[in-house]
Amino acid sequence: MNTWYKSGMPWVWMSAGSVGICIALVIGMLFLIATKGLVYFWPKKVIEAVYKQPGSEPVKIIGEIYDEEKVSVNKLEHIKNILPSTTQEIVRYRIKTGNREVQPDFKIVEAPFLSELTTPRDIVMLERREWGNAYGRIKEVLHNGSVVATGSEAWQEFSRRVEKQKVLFDQITEIEKDEISSINYYRDKNKFRFKKLELNGDKDQAKLDKIKKDQDELDIRFNAAIQKLSALQKQFNEDSFVFELAGGKTLTLPFSKVIGGYRPNEMGLIARIWFYIEKFFAFLSDVPREANTEGGVFPCIFGTVMMVFIMSILVTPLGIIAALYLREYAKQGPLTQLIRIAVNNLAGVPSIVYGVFGLGFFVYTVGGSIDTIFYPEVLPRPTFGSPGLLWSSITLAILTLPVVIVSTEEGLTRIPRAIREGSLALGATKAETLWRTVMPIASPAMMTGLILAVARAAGEVAPLMLVGVVKLAPDLPVDANFPFMHLERKFMHLGFHIYDVGFQSPNIEAARPIVYATAFLLVAIIIFLNLAAIMIRNRLREQYKFNEG
C-alpha cells in the first residue's frame, strides 16, 4: 500500500483519467449529436392509445413517441396520491400529436394512464407546408368538392394525387421563384435607372424612352406570368381530402398544403431505409419552412459555402504574401519579432471583436461610402451600406489571416537552408528560388493553413451576426439575374441557423430535431476539414524527415 502510494501511481492514474475524460467528452458529444441528429429522419411508429387521467374523461391520442423520461414520484405532487404507494418513479412520454391548428403540438402523458396502445397500419402521417405534421386517417378524397374515392381506395387515390400535386407545385414555385422574382428584380432596377437619370439631371429622351420600353416589356411579361400562375393555382387547389383525427374529428384539407403522406406503421425495413434517404436529401436540398423549424437547410449550406469560398479567395494570397514577407524578405530583427507576436496574438483575439470592427469599418464606413458614390439613386435604402455576404467574407478573411500566416510561416521555417542555398548557388534569383523550390515544398503547410482557416470560418457565428447573417434570406446570393453574384445580399449560415432555430424560434420543442440534424451536418463538415488538415500536416512532417535525412 505504502509503496504503491510512494510510487506516485495514484497520480499517474489520475492524470490518465484526465485524458480519459477529454476523450470521453469528445466521443460522448459527437455520439450525442450524431444519434440525435440522424435519428430525426428515421420514420417512427405512430401509436394510437387511450389516455385517461384519473378524474377526467378518457382521450384518444394518435402520435409519435417523441421521448420518454423517468420521473421521481416526489416531483409530481398532483398525481402522487393516485398512484400505488410503492411506486417510486414513473415513465413519462412526450408524444408529438401534431395537428397544430387544432391542438398543441406535444402532449405529455404518464405511462400508467395510457392504455390500449396499438400501432394501426392505416394511420397516415401527413407532412404539410403549414401547421406541421398531422396524424390520422384518410377518409375520402374530393375533387372540386365531390367525392372521388372513399374507404380503402382513398389511400391509393390520395397517394396518386399527391404525386400529381408535387409536379404542379414545382411548376408554381418555378414561376414564382424564377420568373416573377426575376421580373420584379429588373423592374426595381429600372426604377432606379430612372431615378439615377433624374439625379444626374440627365434629360436624354432616348434613355427615358428605353426605360419606358423596358418597363412596358416587363409589365407584359409580368402579366403573362401571373396569368399562367393563376391557371396553375386553380388546378392546384381543386383537390382536397377528408382527414380523420384522433377521437373521430374530421378536417377537410386541400392537397395544396400537403407535401406528402406516409403510413409509417406499414413500412418494411427497405421502405424505411428508402424513406430515410429521401428525407435526408430533402433536408439537404429543401428550403426551410415554418419559421425555419421544418424543411431543409439548403440556403444555409449554400450561404456557408459561398461565404467560405469568397473568404478563401481573399485569405490565401494575402496570408501567404504576408508570411513570405515576414519570413523571407523582412529583416529579422526585434520589429519583425514584435510583428510576429502581434500576428500570433491576433489569432487569439475574440471573434466578436472582428465582428464589431467589420460592422463599424466595412459596413458603415466603407459600405456607406460606396453607397453614396456608386448607388446614390437607391438611397436611403442601403446597398453595400448594410451587412451582407461580401462584408462577412472580408471580416472572416481578416479573422483567419493569422491562422494562414502562422501556418505558412511554420512551413517556411521548416524548409532546410540547404535547399534554398542550393538553388541560389545555381544562379537562381531569390524570387525564382521562392517560386520554384521554397513555395512548392511549403505548399502543404499553406494548404493546412487554408483548411484550418476554412474550418474556423465555417464554424464561426458571433462576428457574422453583426456583419451579414440573417435568420431568413429571401434570395440566394447567386441567381439568374444580372450580375448573377449579389455580394451585397444577406445570407443564411448553418451555425447561425442552429442558434436561431434552437434559441429564438417560437416552437423550440418541435424545432429541436432539426437543430440536432443541422449541428450534425456542421460538425461533420468541420471534423472532415480538420482531419484533412491533420493528415496533410502529418504527411508533410514525414517528408521533412526524408529531406533532413
Add this chain to the structure above:
Amino acid sequence: MSNTDQLSAAELLKESISASSRRRAFRMFLDRQAKFFVASGGIFVIVVLMLIFFYLFYVTLPLFKSAKIEDKGRYSSLTKADESTLWLGLDETGTVGTRILSSGKAFFFNTADGSIIREESLPLSGNQQITAFSADGSRSGNMAVAFSDGKALIFSCEYNVSYDKKGARVVSPSIQYPFGETQIELNAEGNAINLMAYRAREDEAAIAYTFDGNIAIAEVKKETAFLSDAVETKTEITRLETQSKADFIVMNQGISKLLLTEKSGQSQLFNIRDLTAPVLAEEINLSRNGKKITAIQILSGGESFITGYEDGTLAQWFEVSDDNNKKHLTYIREFRANNAPILNVTAEDGRKCFYSIDQSGLMAVYHSTAHRLVTTKQLSAASKIGLSPRADYMLEDRDGQTGFYALHNEHPDISWSYLWGKVWYENYKEPAYIWQSSAANDDFEAKLSLVPITFGTFKAAFYSLLFAVPIAVFGAIYAAYFMAPSMRAFVKPTIEIMGALPTVILGFLAGLWLAPYVEQNVPGLICVIFGLFPVFVLTSFLWSHLPETFKQKIPEGLEAVILIPIIMFGTYWFLSFGPILEKFLFAGDFRAWVTYSLGIPFDQRNSIIVGIAMGIAVIPTIFTIAEDAIFGVPGHLSQGSLALGATQWQTLVRVVLPTASPGIFSAIMMGLGRAVGETMIVLMATGNTPVMDFNVFQGLRTLSANIAVEMAEAEVNSTHFRVLFLSGLVLFSLTFIFNTAAEVIRHRLRKKYSSI
C-alpha cells in the same frame, strides 16, 4: 570559310551573351518586382491587422473628448437700455433665434447675422409691467409671464416649417397663445407677482407664484367652446399653507413636485399631484457647509434638483426611498468648476446636462449622472443663454450683444467614473453598478456601467477554468510524459478536433441539452465531479494488485484507454446515484432546496453550464500548450533524475514540472484569453442577465455576449453604439494582454530549453 565560321561563332557568342544578359536583366527585374510586390503586400496585410485596434480606438475616442463650443457669430441685439432679455431660444435647426424682452416685445431673428425676421408684441394692457417670468424647460418655447397687477399670460414660440419652390427650407416663426390671448387672473387684489414657476401639459397648465409674501398655485384648464373655436380658460387658485419666504420656486415637468427654497437653504417640498390640495412632503435644508443657495434648477426627467451655492459649487439632489419606503430629498453629488457664486443654472431638455454661469462669467457645462464637467467657456456675469431643443446651438445675450454658438456635445453622458464606478441613478436607493441600455418608455435613462458585464466575463472565465485547468493540465502531464506513442497519435488529433468544434455547437448542446438535464440532476453531477478522481485512484490501487503476468501483457502508457470504460460506467452510476442522494439530503428536490432553504436564486442556464461548456472549449487550448511545454523539457534532465534512482513521478514533480511551469502558466493564460472572449457559448448557455453575483446557480452576461445581443439595435454613432465599441476594445485589450504575456513567457522558456 573557317574565317566566316569563326566570325559567325563569335557573333553567335556575342549574340547569346547579349541575349543572356538581357534575360538576366529581365530576371533581375522580375526579382525586384517580386520583392516589391511581396513586401508591399505583406506590409498591407500587417497594417490591416493593426487597423483593428486603431479603428476601435477611433470610434470610442469621441466618448471621452470634452465638448466644443464654437463661435458662429456676434451681433447687436438691438435692445434699448431699459430692456433686458427674459428668454432666448432657437428652432430645431438653429437658423431662427427668438428673444423675449422685459418690455413684452418678441424678436425673431436670423441667427447667422442677427437680421430681424419678425417682430411681435405681447398683448399688454396699459401700464402693465412684466414682474415675473418662467419657461417650461421641457417644452421648448413654451413660457409664461406675470405682471405687476397680478395677471399672467401664457404663450409659446412656434416655428412653422415649409418649403419654397426650390425646395429650400423656410421657417416662419410666430407667437401663439395656447391658452388664449386673454390674461389669467392670478391675484384678484392686483398685487404684483414676484416669482413664478410654470409648467404645461396637454390641455392644462400649472403656475406656482409668490405675491406679497404669499405663495399660491393656479391650475389653468383649457376648455374649447362647444361651437366656436374660441379658447376659454378656467383657473383655480389654491394658496399654500406655508411660512416659507421662498426665494426660488421650482416645479417638475410632470407637475407633481414643487420646491420652495430660501437663500439660507431652508426648503419645503410639496406634493402637488392634486393641484387643489398640495401636501407638504418634506422640509429640508439644502444648504451645504453653511453656504447660501444662489440658484436652483430642475433637470430633465423632473427628478433631480441642482442647487448652486455662493462658493461656486453645485449639488444634485433627488428623492430616495428609505427602508420604510418613505422618500427623502437626498444629496447625491457635487460639481465645481470655479469659486465664484453661481448666478443661474439652465437645464437641457432630454439629457441630464446643465449649464451654470457664475459671478466671474464662467459658463460650465456638466452632466449630472456621469458626474462630469463637460466643458467651460468664459462669458460674462451678465450673460443670459438659450439652447436649441436638441442643445446643439446656443444663443447668449449680454450688454446689447448677441453671440451665436454651435455646441458639439454628442456624448456628455459618459465618463470614466461612470463606466467603471458605482453610480447613483435617479429612483435608486443607493449607488450601484448597472447595465441597462434600453427600456420600453421614452424618458428612460440608459445605464451603461461596464462593471457588471466585465464581472460576468470574469465569472464565466473563472468557472470554466475551474473545470478546465485540472483536466487539461493533468491530461497534458500524462500525454507528454506517460502516454504510449501509439496512443499519442490518436489522442493529439482528438484534442485538436475538440478545439475545432464550433462554439455554436457547444453552446447549443449546453443550452438545450445540458441545462435542462443538469437542472434535474445537480446532486448526480456533484457526485460525478467529486467521485471520478477517487475512482481513478481506486482503479490504480486495484491495478497494482493484479498479478504481474497479466500486467506484463498490457504495454505501459495505456492507462487512459483502460479508464475510458470506467469513466463511462462511473459517470452513469454516479448520475443514477444522484436522485437517491437528492431524496435523502434535499427532500427530493434539489432546486427547491437551493431556492427555499439556501435562499439563492436558481436559473436553469447558470454558471455550472457555462463552466462546463466553455471548459470544454478551453481544455484543448491549455492542453496543447501545456503538453508542448512539458514535452519540450530536455530529455537529459529527466534521464539524469531517473538514473539517480528517482521514480517517474518524482522526476516529474521535482524536475520536469518546475522546468515547465512557466509554460503551464502561459497555457492557462491562453485559456483565460480564450474564455474571456468566447461569445456563442455564453450567449446560448446563460440567461444573459447582467447581474453582479458570484452565485454558481445564477446566470451572467459577458462583454462579448452583450455586444452580440445589443449591437444590432444600437443606433449608429450613438453613445450606446460607442460604448459597445468600447467594450469591444476592452475585450480586445484584455485578450491581447493575456496572450502577449503568455507568448512572452513561452518565448523565454524556449530560450531556456535551448540553453540547458
